[in-house]
Amino acid sequence: MAAYNKADLERRMAGAVESLKHDLAGLRTGRASVTLLDPVTVDVYGAHMPLNQVGTVSAPEPRMLSVQVWDKSNVGPVDKAIRSAGLGLNPIVDGQNIRLPIPDLTEERRKELAKLAGQYAEKARIAVRNVRRDGMDSLKADEKKGEISEDERKRAETEVQKLTDSTIADVDAAASAKEKEILGQ
Known part of the structure; x- marks a missing residue:
């Protein structure tokens, strides 16, 4: 088990958001892109x-x-x-x-695409939560090995949770914007 590395967690969470944005970019909205x-x-x-x-x-x-x-x-x-x-x-x-x-999208197709955008977002949220779990596990392992104190672990866990919350907010914002674009709102 690798030692806790905040920069690595940030990089991996940012990667999940980038991957989501790339997936969303491939969804057709009725406008040429x-x-x-x-x-x-x-x-x-x-x-x-x-x-x-x-x-x-x-x-x-x-x-x-x-x-x-x-x-x-x-x-x-x-x-x-x-x-x-x-x-x-x-x-x-x-x-x-x-x-x-670029043909007009039917209402049914728009709903399918919006649902797909939601599925992409959920996949990204799961990836972010997996990164969080890895971070929490490595903190507990570091504490067990005596490399950090319980207080340091709790402080770092709070940091990891804040990072997770802000990354998931980014995922939700990207997905919500794409769904509005798809549904023509």
Whole structure:
């Protein structure tokens, strides 16, 4: 069991929040966002490459994404990758440019996406609580080994709990903002 390390706990909790923000960025809200295509990988040159490594992704209009494919021979694989990514987008190929109109979200789909945002947030909360548990366990182990006193352990546990509370507040704020965005409020 590693000794208590506050900086490590802070880093791991911040990582959970960053991971949540990345997951939330991939949820479609009815507005064009270049981050929507982040999870798309294209099978080119005998490897799976992120879409942004084979073309330039831009949002020329609020409800349109555009992918300017650099190599003409990759247009087909990029089109195929976007279609099979499960994003509900229908690419329109125009030379080396692929246009992606962003369709309106149905009320039902908005609710599904809001629920998914909630699930992502819960996953992040669980990750934060696991980090807290690791911190508390290492404090108890340090006290048992005689490296810290009971008072020091209690003080540090209070610090860990404050860090946990503020991180979970960040998770809740990010999720709530995304749910409002999805539901168009």
